[in-house]
Amino acid sequence: MALPQQPCFYPDELQSPVAARKSTPDGGTARRLDPIPIVRLRYWDGAQMIAPQMIPNHSLSHLFCQVDLFRLPPLNYTSPPHMGFTYYAHQGQIDQHGNKVFVLLHTQHPQNFSRDIVHQVNNHLVLESSEESTLLYGPHTVQAHEHPETRAVLFVFPHLGVTQTGQFIMRYRVYDRRLQAMLGQCFGSPFNVFQGQAFPGFENPTPLTMSLASLNIPGVRASGRRTSQLGGERMDVATPTRIDAIDDSFLGRKLRVAGQILAYDPHDGIALLRSGAGADGDAVLLDVATCVSSWPAGNREWLGEHLATVMAIGYLEKRDDLRLPTLPRHVAAPRVAEGLVLQVLLVAPSVGLDLRLWNAGVDALSALTMGAEQE
Numbered sequence: 099m100a101l102p103q104q105p106c107f108y109p110d111e112l113q114s115p116v117a118a119r120k121s122t123p124d125g126g127t128a129r130r131l132d133p134i135p136i137v138r139l140r141y142w143d144g145a146q147m148i149a150p151q152m153i154p155n156h157s158l159s160h161l162f163c164q165v166d167l168f169r170l171p172p173l174n175y176t177s178p179p180h181m182g183f184t185y186y187a188h189q190g191q192i193d194q195h196g197n198k199v200f201v202l203l204h205t206q207h208p209q210n211f212s213r214d215i216v217h218q219v220n221n222h223l224v225l226e227s228s229e230e231s232t233l234l235y236g237p238h239t240v241q242a243h244e245h246p247e248t249r250a251v252l253f254v255f256p257h258l259g260v261t262q263t264g265q266f267i268m269r270y271r272v273y274d275r276r277l278q279a280m281l282g283q284c285f286g287s288p289f290n291v292f293q294g295q296a297f298p299g300f301e302n303p304t305p306l307t308m309s310l311a312s313l314n315i316p317g318v319r320a321s322g323r324r325t326s327q328l329g330g331e332r333m334d335v336a337t338p339t340r341i342d343a344i345d346d347s348f349l350g351r352k353l354r355v356a357g358q359i360l361a362y363d364p365h366d367g368i369a370l371l372r373s374g375a376g377a378d379g380d381a382v383l384l385d386v387a388t389c390v391s392s393w394p395a396g397n398r399e400w401l402g403e404h405l406a407t408v409m410a411i412g413y414l415e416k417r418d419d420l421r422l423p424t425l426p427r428h429v430a431a432p433r434v435a436e437g438l439v440l441q442v443l444l445v446a447p448s449v450g451l452d453l454r455l456w457n458a459g460v461d462a463l464s465a466l467t468m469g470a471e472q473e
Contacts, residue, residue, distance in 0.1 A: 301411070
């Protein structure tokens, strides 16, 4: 994470949505993003990150966060290298709901758009003029909340949906109502909105969502197994699991894990996911060969980042052909369950995810589940 040189407010997407089913416009059905988007606000004082509450004469009651939506090229779209950069432009068309229709175009001269570019995802230019927030369903603005344990300042969007299918990215802008000024902004991670039965289904609440339920934020649920139905069959829901708890008893189960990518072998397609920072600890092997090869470059950025924090979903298998990826220099070998590997279906970058909070949330979810089973 590149930190600014001058003191400033620093928002970041703490929990990133991965998927959603298309919401119905014009007062129809709202189908929220999953997991729910959560933005954290911190203050960089020039030496360290601190909570905004520590700033004199500062009140959380004046803070709010506004979200904007931008479209990205479809998942299956591959832009030829000689075509340069992609971008969306409005060429005058309006759809039946009054929304602008944007067309995907190419340019070899991005400098022509320098005043309009607000973000870039690989070779795609995100232009201010291509903003499509009219496709958002639900409140675009939320108030700040303080986490009672960590004192983190959070903005939670539990009712947000999108009324068209495709791949999107959101921009979050934090304002101080009293100062009538924007304090900072950030972009989140790409996510996909599906039509009907193409939607892969909801997962159980994440540990972070579980921990936030105690704040009594409307729409944030701590319990309830949320499954979708395709053809009348129940979806196989991934269980949030601590890496240090993985053993043979989880074989064949669909798990959701989070950690840092410690090493990756592109030849075998095997990554090593560590439970968190530290000289030792536990890790699990991820077989990402199938999903990585089928994804566009925008979904593979985490492979090139040192100690990238990611969330992975897949089935736990046992194999005898596994080899550990080569570890970076000066990195101690973590403890790895012998012969176990997670056959990954999905990897999502989770920049800013607090792994200690994740593990605490998993423990709370496990305790809740055990208590429900004993009743």
